[in-house]
Amino acid sequence: MTALVTQPAAVAHTAPAKRRRRPGAGRAAAHVFLFVAAFVWLVPLAWTVYTSLRPYNETVKDGYFSWPRTLTFSNFTSAWSQADIPKYFWNSVIIAVPSVIVVLLLASFVGYVLSRFNSRFNIPLLILFAAGNLLPQQVIIIPLYRIYLSIHLPKWLSSSGLMYNSYFGLIVINVTFQLGFCVFVLSNFMRSIPQEITEAGLIDGASVWSRYWRLTLPLCRPALAALGTLLTTWIYNDFFWATVLIEDGSKRPITSALANLQGVYFTNNNLLAAGALITAVPTLVVYLLLQRQFIAGLALGSTKG
Amino acid sequence: MATVNAQAPAGPASSAAGSRRRRRRLRTLSRRDKLVIALMAGVPLALDIGFIWFPTITSVLLSFTHWMGIGGLGTAQWIGLHNYAYAATTDPAFWPAIEHNLIWLGAFVCVATPFGILLAVLLDGKIRGSRIYQSIFFLPVMLSLALIGTIWELMYSSNYGLINSVLGANGANNAIDWLGNPKLDLWAVLIEACWRQAGYVMILYLAGLKAVDPALREAAVMDGATPSQTFWRVVFPVMRPVNVVIAVITFIESLRAFDIVYITNRGTNGLELLSTLITNNILGETTLIGYGAALGVVLLVVSLVPIITFLVVRLRQERST
Numbered sequence: 001m002t003a004l005v006t007q008p009a010a011v012a013h014t015a016p017a018k019r020r021r022r023p024g025a026g027r028a029a030a031h032v033f034l035f036v037a038a039f040v041w042l043v044p045l046a047w048t049v050y051t052s053l054r055p056y057n058e059t060v061k062d063g064y065f066s067w068p069r070t071l072t073f074s075n076f077t078s079a080w081s082q083a084d085i086p087k088y089f090w091n092s093v094i095i096a097v098p099s100v101i102v103v104l105l106l107a108s109f110v111g112y113v114l115s116r117f118n119s120r121f122n123i124p125l126l127i128l129f130a131a132g133n134l135l136p137q138q139v140i141i142i143p144l145y146r147i148y149l150s151i152h153l154p155k156w157l158s159s160s161g162l163m164y165n166s167y168f169g170l171i172v173i174n175v176t177f178q179l180g181f182c183v184f185v186l187s188n189f190m191r192s193i194p195q196e197i198t199e200a201g202l203i204d205g206a207s208v209w210s211r212y213w214r215l216t217l218p219l220c221r222p223a224l225a226a227l228g229t230l231l232t233t234w235i236y237n238d239f240f241w242a243t244v245l246i247e248d249g250s251k252r253p254i255t256s257a258l259a260n261l262q263g264v265y266f267t268n269n270n271l272l273a274a275g276a277l278i279t280a281v282p283t284l285v286v287y288l289l290l291q292r293q294f295i296a297g298l299a300l301g302s303t304k305g
Numbered sequence: 306m307a308t309v310n311a312q313a314p315a316g317p318a319s320s321a322a323g324s325r326r327r328r329r330r331l332r333t334l335s336r337r338d339k340l341v342i343a344l345m346a347g348v349p350l351a352l353d354i355g356f357i358w359f360p361t362i363t364s365v366l367l368s369f370t371h372w373m374g375i376g377g378l379g380t381a382q383w384i385g386l387h388n389y390a391y392a393a394t395t396d397p398a399f400w401p402a403i404e405h406n407l408i409w410l411g412a413f414v415c416v417a418t419p420f421g422i423l424l425a426v427l428l429d430g431k432i433r434g435s436r437i438y439q440s441i442f443f444l445p446v447m448l449s450l451a452l453i454g455t456i457w458e459l460m461y462s463s464n465y466g467l468i469n470s471v472l473g474a475n476g477a478n479n480a481i482d483w484l485g486n487p488k489l490d491l492w493a494v495l496i497e498a499c500w501r502q503a504g505y506v507m508i509l510y511l512a513g514l515k516a517v518d519p520a521l522r523e524a525a526v527m528d529g530a531t532p533s534q535t536f537w538r539v540v541f542p543v544m545r546p547v548n549v550v551i552a553v554i555t556f557i558e559s560l561r562a563f564d565i566v567y568i569t570n571r572g573t574n575g576l577e578l579l580s581t582l583i584t585n586n587i588l589g590e591t592t593l594i595g596y597g598a599a600l601g602v603v604l605l606v607v608s609l610v611p612i613i614t615f616l617v618v619r620l621r622q623e624r625s626t
Contacts, residue, residue: 026532027432030427030430030432031432031433033427034424034427034428034432034434034438037424037442038437038438038441038442041441041442041444041445041500041504042441042444043460043467044456044457044459044460044500045444045456047459047460047467048456048459051459059465063465063470063475064465064466064467064470065467065470065471065475106348106349106352107349109345109346109348109349110345110346110349110350112345113342113345113346114346117342121346123620125346125350126620126623127616127620128350128353128354128358129349129353130615130616130619131612131616132353132357132358134553134557134608134611134612134615135357135361135605135608135612136557136560136561136580136604136608137561137563137580138561138563138579138580138583138584138601138604139361139364139601139602139604139605139608140356140357140360140361140364140601141360141583141584141587141601142360142364142367142583142586142587142594142597142598142601143359143360143361143363143364143367143598144356144360145587146374146594147356147359147360172352172356173356175352176352176353176355176356176357177357179349179352179353180353183349207335207337207338207341208334208338208341208342209338209341212345233447236449237448237449237450237451237452238449239449239450239451239563239564239567239568240563240564240584243567243584243588244584244587244588255449255451255452256451258449258451258452258455258568259451259567259568261455262455262458269459269462269465272455272458272459273459276452276455276456276459279449279452280448280452283447283448283449284447286447287440287443287444287447291440291443294447295443295508295512298508298509298512299508299509299512301550302509302512302513302547302550302551
């Protein structure tokens with residue numbers, strides 16, 4: 001940097017002409033590269049969509065790699081009814097919605113305490129939450145599985161009577177595992193809110209709770225929206241927890257039910273393609289409508305909020 | 306809980322007045338306020354300790370025992386380092402799993418991450434269609450890894466898949482069994498993983514690039530720096546925090562690899578990973594709790610490298626602001 005600054009003015013003078021030519025060629029190369037890469041990137045999905053739209057009989061006769069004679073949505077309707085997809089979607093809703101709300105609430109609690117009160121516990125707390133979030137899930141699964149088997153729950157909370165194989169258990173682990181990331185993001189975000197706002201609350205004699213609930217939390221709406229989008233997608237996409245901690249196939253959320261769908265559709269790739277695309281619909285909706293929120297959430301985690 | 310650390314370095318602007326104000330504020334906390342603070346921090350902390358750190362520590366302890374999981378914990382026998390010795394010398398799947406995890410890491414370090422960074426750098430400029438390109442590369446990041454595995458099975462299927470059809474290798478004799486051949490399947494699955502990872506890295510890096518002060522870059526260009534000089538000597542060093550995050554994610558994601566492999570063939574036949582060995586210890590036919598825990602500890606120890614790196618860098622950053 002300093003070397004560049006001290007370069008004589010004469011060099012800077014000749015630079016524009018050189019610059020105008022080189023980016024031209026470079027830009028064309030970049031365009032070609034990006035176009036080819038983007039094309040390759042879309043092939044797997046395009047192939048899935050194409051397969052899902054073709055009748056099974058036709059692909060048996062002509063092969064999958066052939067021009068279409070007819071295109072139909074019938075694979076989607078049969079995939080939907082054959083594999084009981086509405087049930088799995090409902091399982092996903094039962095698990096994802098409470099998980100996201102509880103994570104955001106708990107993480108904003110900790111974020112608030114960490115950002116507004118200085119104590120010698122702040123750093124250890126931050127380390128505990130952040131490190132917990134980075135552990136691979138398999139590190140804890142062996143003891144966790146035994147713990148889930150040994151915790152008894154009342155019948156109204158879990159039909160199996162155990163933490164294992166219950167929606168409640170799955171919600172608890174999803175909440176706990178996502179907490180770290182959200183604590184990290186929200187405490188950073190809250191620290192960027194000027195102290196003066198909560199100080200003003202103090203003069204009016206507001207309690208800690210109302211300073212949190214009425215003054216701080218409403219200002220966190222952008223971060224909460226971004227995190228909410230991110231968490232909904234991540235929890236919806238969870239495969240591991242549900243595969244290990246839910247025994248009953250019919251209780252599994254749709255992402256982990258994907259493994260069973262392959263058996264249900266047998267060797268009918270057209271149905272499998274349609275079924276796979278159906279499971280992608282909620283994430284594709286987020287992708288189309290809330291992409292900016294999702295990316296904002298990721299960015300909050302990687303750069304300083 | 307909420308006692309002021311008098312030695313806490315106050316920001317240069319606030320100094321004495323600021324810390325005095327803070328102390329005053331804390332003195333006004335009522336008993337009820339203190340209880341609220343304790344609950345707000347305590348409930349999430351209890352969850353985090355109960356369901357993440359307690360199992361982590363238990364995993365370490367269990368790894369020194371032999372326990373079939375039948376009967377109470379009292380039936381577990383202390384066997385010292387035997388589980389680790391068994392992994393290193395007897396279990397035929399252990400070293401292949403380590404090797405596959407390393408190859409996975411290598412593919413992310415050498416292919417997915419550089420490719421993602423390249424995409425981000427190219428798309429950060431005012432190139433036409435940047436938004437559309439970003440959306441395309443980002444699409445796989447939204448999909449679940451289990452779904453990615455399913456989609457790619459349609460690509461790799463030996464008789465019906467697109468790849469063999471294009472190669473003309475879908476006959477009965479010359480079909481390439483991409484996901485069934487133990488020499489090929491790891492590479493086939495790595496393409497799937499990189500397809501997602503590159504987009505992930507791209508989006509994170511783009512966010513970092515956007516946060517770089519444009520004046521810095523303008524200054525470099527004014528001084529006659531070429532685009533690559535501008536990037537390597539000006540932008541890249543400023544991006545240090547994001548670079549660390551990317552490095553950590555690259556490392557962690559390759560240790561976490563599980564879903565794609567599990568949906569493909571449950572992590573067998575050339576696709577063994579540490580994560581699948583551990584999981585098959587629960588879902589598979591033989592349950593050796595102590596041994597599974599020992600494998601978990603191996604994964605834990607390796608994971609501590611990126612985790613500690615991340616924490617050290619982040620905390621240093623906290624202190625400097």
